[in-house]
Amino acid sequence: xxxxxxxxxxxxxxxxxxxxxxxxxxxxxxxxxxxxxxxxxxxxxxxxxxxxxxxxxxxxxxxxxxxxxxxxxxxxxxxxxxxxxxxxxxxxxxxxxxxxxxxxxxxxxxxxxxxxxxxxxxxxxxxxxxxxxxxxxxxxxxxxxxxxxxxxxxxxxxxxxxxxxxxxxxxxxxxxxxxxxxxxx
Numbered sequence: 001x002x003x004x005x006x007x008x009x010x011x012x013x014x015x016x017x018x019x020x021x022x023x024x025x026x027x028x029x030x031x032x033x034x035x036x037x038x039x040x041x042x043x044x045x046x047x048x049x050x051x052x053x054x055x056x057x058x059x060x061x062x063x064x065x066x067x068x069x070x071x072x073x074x075x076x077x078x079x080x081x082x083x084x085x086x087x088x089x090x091x092x093x094x095x096x097x098x099x100x101x102x103x104x105x106x107x108x109x110x111x112x113x114x115x116x117x118x119x120x121x122x123x124x125x126x127x128x129x130x131x132x133x134x135x136x137x138x139x140x141x142x143x144x145x146x147x148x149x150x151x152x153x154x155x156x157x158x159x160x161x162x163x164x165x166x167x168x169x170x171x172x173x174x175x176x177x178x179x180x181x182x183x184x185x
Contacts (some may be wrong), residue, residue, distance in 0.1 A: 057077070
Protein backbone atom coordinates (compact mmCIF):
# COMPACT_ATOMS: atom_id res chain seq x y z
CA UNK A 1 0.00 0.00 0.00
CA UNK A 2 2.80 2.40 0.83
CA UNK A 3 4.40 1.81 -2.56
CA UNK A 4 1.91 3.81 -4.62
CA UNK A 5 -0.48 0.94 -5.33
CA UNK A 6 -4.15 0.70 -4.43
CA UNK A 7 -5.48 -1.57 -1.73
CA UNK A 8 -3.80 -4.95 -2.07
CA UNK A 9 -6.77 -7.22 -2.76
CA UNK A 10 -5.92 -9.57 -5.58
CA UNK A 11 -7.79 -12.75 -4.68
CA UNK A 12 -11.18 -11.35 -3.67
CA UNK A 13 -10.38 -12.42 -0.10
CA UNK A 14 -9.35 -9.47 2.10
CA UNK A 15 -7.31 -11.82 4.29
CA UNK A 16 -4.90 -12.91 1.55
CA UNK A 17 -1.80 -10.75 1.05
CA UNK A 18 -0.80 -9.47 -2.34
CA UNK A 19 2.45 -10.50 -4.03
CA UNK A 20 4.36 -7.97 -1.90
CA UNK A 21 3.00 -9.24 1.42
CA UNK A 22 0.66 -6.29 1.92
CA UNK A 23 -2.74 -6.86 3.52
CA UNK A 24 -5.66 -4.61 2.64
CA UNK A 25 -6.75 -4.05 6.25
CA UNK A 26 -3.22 -3.22 7.40
CA UNK A 27 -2.84 -0.75 4.53
CA UNK A 28 -6.17 0.93 5.25
CA UNK A 29 -5.33 1.13 8.97
CA UNK A 30 -1.84 2.51 8.28
CA UNK A 31 -3.34 5.33 6.21
CA UNK A 32 -6.33 5.96 8.51
CA UNK A 33 -8.97 5.12 5.88
CA UNK A 34 -11.85 4.47 8.28
CA UNK A 35 -14.44 3.98 5.53
CA UNK A 36 -12.26 1.37 3.81
CA UNK A 37 -11.62 -0.34 7.15
CA UNK A 38 -15.38 -0.65 7.70
CA UNK A 39 -15.92 -2.06 4.19
CA UNK A 40 -13.12 -4.60 4.65
CA UNK A 41 -14.47 -5.66 8.06
CA UNK A 42 -17.94 -6.07 6.52
CA UNK A 43 -16.38 -8.34 3.88
CA UNK A 44 -14.69 -10.58 6.43
CA UNK A 45 -11.29 -9.00 6.98
CA UNK A 46 -9.79 -10.29 10.21
CA UNK A 47 -8.01 -7.93 12.59
CA UNK A 48 -5.68 -10.60 13.97
CA UNK A 49 -3.84 -11.44 10.75
CA UNK A 50 -0.36 -9.96 10.25
CA UNK A 51 0.85 -8.80 6.88
CA UNK A 52 4.06 -10.10 5.34
CA UNK A 53 6.06 -7.58 7.37
CA UNK A 54 4.61 -8.56 10.75
CA UNK A 55 2.20 -5.63 11.11
CA UNK A 56 -1.23 -6.01 12.67
CA UNK A 57 -3.90 -3.51 11.58
CA UNK A 58 -4.27 -2.05 15.09
CA UNK A 59 -0.53 -1.50 15.51
CA UNK A 60 -0.31 0.11 12.06
CA UNK A 61 -3.10 2.57 12.91
CA UNK A 62 -1.68 3.30 16.37
CA UNK A 63 1.85 3.94 15.12
CA UNK A 64 0.58 6.47 12.58
CA UNK A 65 -1.69 8.29 15.04
CA UNK A 66 -5.08 7.37 13.53
CA UNK A 67 -7.37 7.54 16.57
CA UNK A 68 -10.62 6.90 14.72
CA UNK A 69 -9.13 3.89 12.93
CA UNK A 70 -7.98 2.50 16.29
CA UNK A 71 -11.49 2.91 17.71
CA UNK A 72 -13.13 1.22 14.71
CA UNK A 73 -10.70 -1.70 14.74
CA UNK A 74 -11.27 -2.33 18.45
CA UNK A 75 -14.99 -1.59 18.73
CA UNK A 76 -16.27 -2.82 15.37
CA UNK A 77 -13.50 -5.19 14.29
CA UNK A 78 -13.05 -6.69 17.75
CA UNK A 79 -9.27 -6.37 17.46
CA UNK A 80 -7.34 -7.79 20.41
CA UNK A 81 -6.13 -4.55 21.97
CA UNK A 82 -3.13 -6.26 23.59
CA UNK A 83 -2.09 -8.44 20.65
CA UNK A 84 1.64 -8.65 20.09
CA UNK A 85 2.74 -8.97 16.49
CA UNK A 86 5.92 -10.52 15.16
CA UNK A 87 8.01 -7.79 16.82
CA UNK A 88 6.21 -8.47 20.15
CA UNK A 89 5.09 -4.83 20.35
CA UNK A 90 1.47 -4.03 21.16
CA UNK A 91 -0.48 -1.14 19.66
CA UNK A 92 0.08 0.78 22.92
CA UNK A 93 3.83 0.23 22.63
CA UNK A 94 3.82 1.42 19.01
CA UNK A 95 1.82 4.53 19.95
CA UNK A 96 4.25 5.20 22.82
CA UNK A 97 7.26 4.67 20.56
CA UNK A 98 5.87 7.21 18.09
CA UNK A 99 4.75 9.66 20.82
CA UNK A 100 1.08 9.49 19.72
CA UNK A 101 -0.51 10.90 22.89
CA UNK A 102 -4.10 10.90 21.61
CA UNK A 103 -3.79 7.27 20.52
CA UNK A 104 -2.26 6.32 23.88
CA UNK A 105 -5.21 7.94 25.65
CA UNK A 106 -7.64 6.17 23.32
CA UNK A 107 -6.04 2.75 23.78
CA UNK A 108 -5.94 3.11 27.58
CA UNK A 109 -9.57 4.21 27.61
CA UNK A 110 -10.45 1.14 25.52
CA UNK A 111 -8.68 -1.11 28.04
CA UNK A 112 -5.11 -1.62 26.81
CA UNK A 113 -2.86 -3.32 29.37
CA UNK A 114 -0.37 -0.73 30.57
CA UNK A 115 1.83 -3.36 32.20
CA UNK A 116 2.24 -5.76 29.29
CA UNK A 117 5.90 -6.34 28.51
CA UNK A 118 7.58 -7.06 25.21
CA UNK A 119 10.24 -9.32 26.64
CA UNK A 120 10.27 -10.38 30.26
CA UNK A 121 13.67 -12.08 30.11
CA UNK A 122 15.50 -9.17 31.75
CA UNK A 123 13.92 -7.47 34.75
CA UNK A 124 16.28 -4.49 34.39
CA UNK A 125 14.59 -3.49 31.13
CA UNK A 126 10.84 -3.91 31.50
CA UNK A 127 10.18 -3.21 27.81
CA UNK A 128 6.65 -2.00 28.49
CA UNK A 129 5.01 0.97 26.77
CA UNK A 130 6.56 3.55 29.12
CA UNK A 131 10.06 2.08 28.68
CA UNK A 132 9.56 2.00 24.90
CA UNK A 133 8.55 5.68 24.86
CA UNK A 134 11.59 6.70 26.93
CA UNK A 135 13.94 4.59 24.80
CA UNK A 136 12.75 6.45 21.70
CA UNK A 137 12.91 9.92 23.25
CA UNK A 138 9.15 10.41 23.63
CA UNK A 139 9.22 11.83 27.15
CA UNK A 140 5.68 13.27 27.01
CA UNK A 141 4.31 9.83 26.18
CA UNK A 142 6.46 8.17 28.84
CA UNK A 143 5.37 10.70 31.47
CA UNK A 144 1.69 10.25 30.58
CA UNK A 145 2.03 6.47 30.90
CA UNK A 146 3.91 6.83 34.20
CA UNK A 147 1.21 9.14 35.57
CA UNK A 148 -1.56 6.75 34.52
CA UNK A 149 0.31 3.86 36.18
CA UNK A 150 0.86 5.92 39.36
CA UNK A 151 -2.86 6.75 39.49
CA UNK A 152 -3.70 3.04 39.34
CA UNK A 153 -4.88 2.86 35.74
CA UNK A 154 -6.78 4.91 33.20
CA UNK A 155 -10.13 4.94 35.03
CA UNK A 156 -8.59 6.33 38.20
CA UNK A 157 -6.40 8.75 36.24
CA UNK A 158 -9.45 9.98 34.32
CA UNK A 159 -11.34 10.67 37.57
CA UNK A 160 -8.55 12.69 39.18
CA UNK A 161 -9.39 16.33 39.86
CA UNK A 162 -8.02 18.47 37.07
CA UNK A 163 -7.83 15.47 34.72
CA UNK A 164 -9.21 17.38 31.74
CA UNK A 165 -6.58 20.09 32.15
CA UNK A 166 -3.87 17.50 32.71
CA UNK A 167 -4.83 15.42 29.66
CA UNK A 168 -5.10 18.48 27.42
CA UNK A 169 -1.71 19.65 28.68
CA UNK A 170 -0.19 16.31 27.64
CA UNK A 171 -1.81 16.35 24.22
CA UNK A 172 -1.46 20.00 23.26
CA UNK A 173 0.90 21.58 25.74
CA UNK A 174 4.00 19.49 25.39
CA UNK A 175 4.46 17.67 28.66
CA UNK A 176 3.44 17.32 32.24
CA UNK A 177 1.20 20.07 33.56
CA UNK A 178 2.96 22.69 35.60
CA UNK A 179 1.94 22.96 39.26
CA UNK A 180 -0.37 25.81 40.15
CA UNK A 181 1.61 28.78 41.44
CA UNK A 182 -1.04 30.38 43.59
CA UNK A 183 0.01 32.59 46.43
CA UNK A 184 -0.71 31.18 49.84
CA UNK A 185 -1.40 33.43 52.76
